[in-house]
Amino acid sequence: MSEQNRSPDILLNVEGISLSFGGVKALNNISFDVRKGEIRAIIGPNGAGKSSMLNCINGFYHPQEGQITFKGETRKQMQPHKAAEQGIARTFQNIALFKGMSTLDNIMTGRNLKMKTNFLWQALHLGPARREEMQHREAAERVIDFLEIEQIRKTPVGRLPYGLQKRVELGRALAAEPDLLLLDEPMAGMNHEEKEDMCRYILDVNDQLGTTIVLIEHDMSVVMDISDRVVVLDYGKLLADGTPDVVRANQDVINAYLGVTHE
Amino acid sequence: MEFMENVFVLPFLDIADSPVFFLEVIISGLLSGVMYSLVALGFVLIFKASGVFNFAQGAMVLFAALTLVGLMEQGVPVVIAILLTALLMVVLAILIEHMMLRHLVNQEGIILFMATIGLNFILEGVGQIAWGSDVKKLDIGIPDQSFEYAGMLFNTLDLSAALIAAIMVTTLALFFQYTGTGRALRAVADDHQAALSVGIPLKSIWIIVWSVAGLVALVAGILWGTKVGVQFSLVLIALKALPVLILGGFTSVPGAIIGGLIIGVGEKVVEVYWGPAFGGAIEGWFAYMLALAFLMFRPQGLFGEKIIERV
Amino acid sequence: MFYREAGQFKNTYHADQAIFPIIQDRWFMALVLLVAFVVIPLWANEYWFQAVLIPLYIYAIAAIGLNILTGYAGQVSLGTGAFMAIGAYATYKLCTAFPDLNILIVFVISGFFAAGVGIVFGIPSLRIKGFYLAVATLAAQFFILWLFNKVGWFYNNNPSGTITAPPRELFGIMITGPEAHALTRYYVSLGFLSVMALAAKNLVRGRVGRSWMAIRDMDIAAEIIGIEPLKTKLMAFAISSFYCGVAGALFIFCWLGSAETEAFDIFLSFQIMFMIIIGGLGSIMGSIMGAAFITLLPIFLTNVPPMIGIPIATDLSKHIEEIIFGVLIVFFLIAEPHGLARLWQIAKEKLRQWPFPY
Numbered sequence: 001m002s003e004q005n006r007s008p009d010i011l012l013n014v015e016g017i018s019l020s021f022g023g024v025k026a027l028n029n030i031s032f033d034v035r036k037g038e039i040r041a042i043i044g045p046n047g048a049g050k051s052s053m054l055n056c057i058n059g060f061y062h063p064q065e066g067q068i069t070f071k072g073e074t075r076k077q078m079q080p081h082k083a084a085e086q087g088i089a090r091t092f093q094n095i096a097l098f099k100g101m102s103t104l105d106n107i108m109t110g111r112n113l114k115m116k117t118n119f120l121w122q123a124l125h126l127g128p129a130r131r132e133e134m135q136h137r138e139a140a141e142r143v144i145d146f147l148e149i150e151q152i153r154k155t156p157v158g159r160l161p162y163g164l165q166k167r168v169e170l171g172r173a174l175a176a177e178p179d180l181l182l183l184d185e186p187m188a189g190m191n192h193e194e195k196e197d198m199c200r201y202i203l204d205v206n207d208q209l210g211t212t213i214v215l216i217e218h219d220m221s222v223v224m225d226i227s228d229r230v231v232v233l234d235y236g237k238l239l240a241d242g243t244p245d246v247v248r249a250n251q252d253v254i255n256a257y258l259g260v261t262h263e
Numbered sequence: 264m265e266f267m268e269n270v271f272v273l274p275f276l277d278i279a280d281s282p283v284f285f286l287e288v289i290i291s292g293l294l295s296g297v298m299y300s301l302v303a304l305g306f307v308l309i310f311k312a313s314g315v316f317n318f319a320q321g322a323m324v325l326f327a328a329l330t331l332v333g334l335m336e337q338g339v340p341v342v343i344a345i346l347l348t349a350l351l352m353v354v355l356a357i358l359i360e361h362m363m364l365r366h367l368v369n370q371e372g373i374i375l376f377m378a379t380i381g382l383n384f385i386l387e388g389v390g391q392i393a394w395g396s397d398v399k400k401l402d403i404g405i406p407d408q409s410f411e412y413a414g415m416l417f418n419t420l421d422l423s424a425a426l427i428a429a430i431m432v433t434t435l436a437l438f439f440q441y442t443g444t445g446r447a448l449r450a451v452a453d454d455h456q457a458a459l460s461v462g463i464p465l466k467s468i469w470i471i472v473w474s475v476a477g478l479v480a481l482v483a484g485i486l487w488g489t490k491v492g493v494q495f496s497l498v499l500i501a502l503k504a505l506p507v508l509i510l511g512g513f514t515s516v517p518g519a520i521i522g523g524l525i526i527g528v529g530e531k532v533v534e535v536y537w538g539p540a541f542g543g544a545i546e547g548w549f550a551y552m553l554a555l556a557f558l559m560f561r562p563q564g565l566f567g568e569k570i571i572e573r574v
Numbered sequence: 575m576f577y578r579e580a581g582q583f584k585n586t587y588h589a590d591q592a593i594f595p596i597i598q599d600r601w602f603m604a605l606v607l608l609v610a611f612v613v614i615p616l617w618a619n620e621y622w623f624q625a626v627l628i629p630l631y632i633y634a635i636a637a638i639g640l641n642i643l644t645g646y647a648g649q650v651s652l653g654t655g656a657f658m659a660i661g662a663y664a665t666y667k668l669c670t671a672f673p674d675l676n677i678l679i680v681f682v683i684s685g686f687f688a689a690g691v692g693i694v695f696g697i698p699s700l701r702i703k704g705f706y707l708a709v710a711t712l713a714a715q716f717f718i719l720w721l722f723n724k725v726g727w728f729y730n731n732n733p734s735g736t737i738t739a740p741p742r743e744l745f746g747i748m749i750t751g752p753e754a755h756a757l758t759r760y761y762v763s764l765g766f767l768s769v770m771a772l773a774a775k776n777l778v779r780g781r782v783g784r785s786w787m788a789i790r791d792m793d794i795a796a797e798i799i800g801i802e803p804l805k806t807k808l809m810a811f812a813i814s815s816f817y818c819g820v821a822g823a824l825f826i827f828c829w830l831g832s833a834e835t836e837a838f839d840i841f842l843s844f845q846i847m848f849m850i851i852i853g854g855l856g857s858i859m860g861s862i863m864g865a866a867f868i869t870l871l872p873i874f875l876t877n878v879p880p881m882i883g884i885p886i887a888t889d890l891s892k893h894i895e896e897i898i899f900g901v902l903i904v905f906f907l908i909a910e911p912h913g914l915a916r917l918w919q920i921a922k923e924k925l926r927q928w929p930f931p932y
Binding site for chain 1: 588776796
């Protein structure tokens with residue numbers, strides 16, 4: 001949050017990304033960077049290409065042009081699980097939890113990449129496999145404590161109310177101990193109180209764990225409050241990039257949000 | 264070495280040797296392909312309108328054919344027997360909707376699929392208890408004779424089947440494209456709940472489409488039954504419709520037709536020319552392997568649209 | 575009143591993650607094992623071994639295999655019969671080629687053969703899903719059986735075209751072949767089932783099982799949190815086929831004694847599938863319950879009606895069986911998609927509150 005503990009290192013650099021589906025251009029030559037330890041917001045009207053941008057960052061979509069540099073490594077195409085191995089975790093606009101599994105199992109699944117014993121040990125459930133399972137259970141419990149969801153530990157997530165599901169999804173992403181956390185509308189559909197809770201968790205994650213966060217959000221007051229810098233997209237183009245105050249003052253942004261017709 | 268020759272050289276020599284015979288093989292393949300298309304059509308109809316992959320389509324073919332033969336054995340005149348069977352298929356559709364589909368609205372596709380496997384067994388059991396499980400001959404007066412034309416052998420039954428199939432396909436395509444019911448059917452296929460919310464009567468739509476599929480099954484049953492006799496193996500023939508669907512795409516009526524023709528021709532040609540090299544009976548799996556190979560390159564089928572996944 | 579967790583506190587995560595965290599469950603399981611290993615062998619006769627118990631255990635192994643693939647990893651397969659056939663034919667080839675090899679080891683090696691073929695037919699699962707995959711597995715079903723039927727090498731060119739279990743012994747006890755006692759074969763089947771069920775339970779409650787379920791529930795999200803779809807699905811295919819392969823080997827060598835490829839046709843695949851639907855998708859215990867149910871129902875149908883004075887022809891009872899299976903499948907999918915396993919759980923929950931429900 002505060003200026004002094006923000007290091008100038010660039011964690012993620014997006015350069016000239018263009019993505020199209022058939023003839024539709026979803027993203028058009030987008031460039032921006034994310035500094036280590038900051039909270040970076042991506043805003044824009046519906047269909048601006050925000051989710052597509054996140055999908056490019058974690059390798060789910062493959063942009064036709066441009067490149068992404070994460071932790072100094074540049075890549076053009078990448079599979080999502082490789083991105084996860086590099087330390088990128090995310091949540092989804094429409095909740096994408098594993099419905100048939102309990103909260104605890106969902107969060108444990110988030111730690112999958114960190115578990116190494118082979119399946120023969122697991123079939124025996126002895127020695128290394130058991131030690132590993134216990135060690136990760138402890139880590140998962142820390143996440144559960146952090147998000148205050150102890151009481152729903154063993155509940156199948158399909159039965160949880162919407163707000164809690166969102167929280168479990170955040171937990172699953174946190175369990176991976178990512179360097180970069182992508183949040184796709186973490187507060188969509190929440191009431192005021194739930195939003196405040198979620199904001200608190202996001203700030204705590206950023207503060208206590210030092211996780212860099214990129215988030216998409218529609219609620220302007222939230223965005224302006226918690227983010228360090230904001231990127232504004234509109235119809236696949238980059239409209240503005242800067243601190244909340246700068247963005248708020250930008251005429252293009254105001255036009256886009258107030259619905260001035262495009263020439 | 265000899266095997267390699269049998270696979271890579273001799274068949275082609277044979278083809279070059281007698282192009283007329285090759286043409287005859289292809290035509291007979293096309294005609295039996297039409298029969299596959301007919302069964303596949305029943306699948307496509309139900310899948311389009313209810314998103315249900317109806318594994319029981321084969322059992323419906325058997326059930327319809329058994330009922331028809333059974334009635335005719337009781338001395339019922341052909342036309343009345345066909346009408347009665349058609350009526351029974353409609354009743355069956357209503358029963359299926361009431362007892363099964365109604366309770367499975369909005370379930371995942373795979374659950375519905377498994378439920379139709381259950382339905383498959385019920386129909387097989389009921390049909391065979393009611394009408395016995397011996398092989399029966401079905402003759403409703405379609406001529407089954409061979410004749411020669413331009414040096415090639417044809418069969419009147421195959422030709423009638425092709426004609427009937429062509430008529431049915433055209434009718435169904437028009438029905439889907441141009442009637443209100445057709446539009447409603449397509450809406451239901453997209454999303455059960457959304458269709459309900461705009462006031463499409465889901466239940467009656469389902470009854471209609473299962474009835475139509477039942478009637479298609481009856482036609483397929485009559486044609487197959489006349490050709491190979493009414494027997495349990497009709498169910499296995501119906502399974503062949505699955506690779507046809509893979510080729511054609513699950514939601515495309517023309518796809519079902521073309522897929523059927525491809526499988527029909529492919530199977531005949533391979534059996535005639537390559538069968539000896541492999542010891543015969545390739546027909547049992549060729550269609551599935553072809554579909555499998557095809558899936559690897561074009562998972563959405565010939566006519567399906569490419570799906571863009573979103574998160 | 576006798577079955578409740580109140581007062582049973584867990585101090586370690588280890589205790590909380592035990593297979594049976596509640597003490598009464600542990601006692602119950604011990605009792606089941608005692609009955610299976612000691613009581614039944616003392617009491618059962620040849621008929622019970624041959625007609626009920628041995629097939630039940632063997633089917634249960636195959637059902638666990640299919641449940642791993644379908645119930646846990648979410649990949650539908652109609653090729654179970656073929657994978658069982660691979661196990662059976664591999665065992666036949668191995669034990670005729672290497673007569674001195676320990677027969678139990680042969681069973682396991684045959685499982686690996688099935689696993690290998692399973693991986694090959696699992697490759698399409700990366701690109702295709704749901705019913706499409708079901709068709710791919712049908713290709714395996716028909717192609718593999720055709721191969722075993724056509725290529726004489728697989729049945730050592732014997733004129734009858736069948737494979738027969740040769741007599742093999744271990745520590746002086748006949749395990750397979752016509753001389754092998756039913757009791758021995760019972761213990762072999764039970765032994766395999768116990769070990770394999772435990773291993774499966776361990777797998778599904780650990781990392782591997784969670785990856786499978788993640789792929790099943792939401793494959794895109796699974797990939798994004800770092801689960802490799804190809805590796806995970808192929809592993810499910812391999813392990814599932816291994817189970818089916820071992821079951822297929824036992825099917826011939828510990829139960830039927832000899833068979834042709836027809837024994838492994840598509841109806842066997844369906845039968846195994848029914849077991850997991852009725853028993854419960856995504857439950858190891860359910861697989862065993864489903865196997866028991868499907869094995870016992872025909873026996874019940876052939877024996878009970880005549881007892882109460884309604885004779886039924888075998889042909890008719892076969893069709894009635896079909897109808898009952900079909901009705902049950904539809905019923906379970908509508909009423910209780912988690913099958914008998916879930917009913918069992920509900921019963922336990924009721925018992926937990928009994929006799930004071932509030």
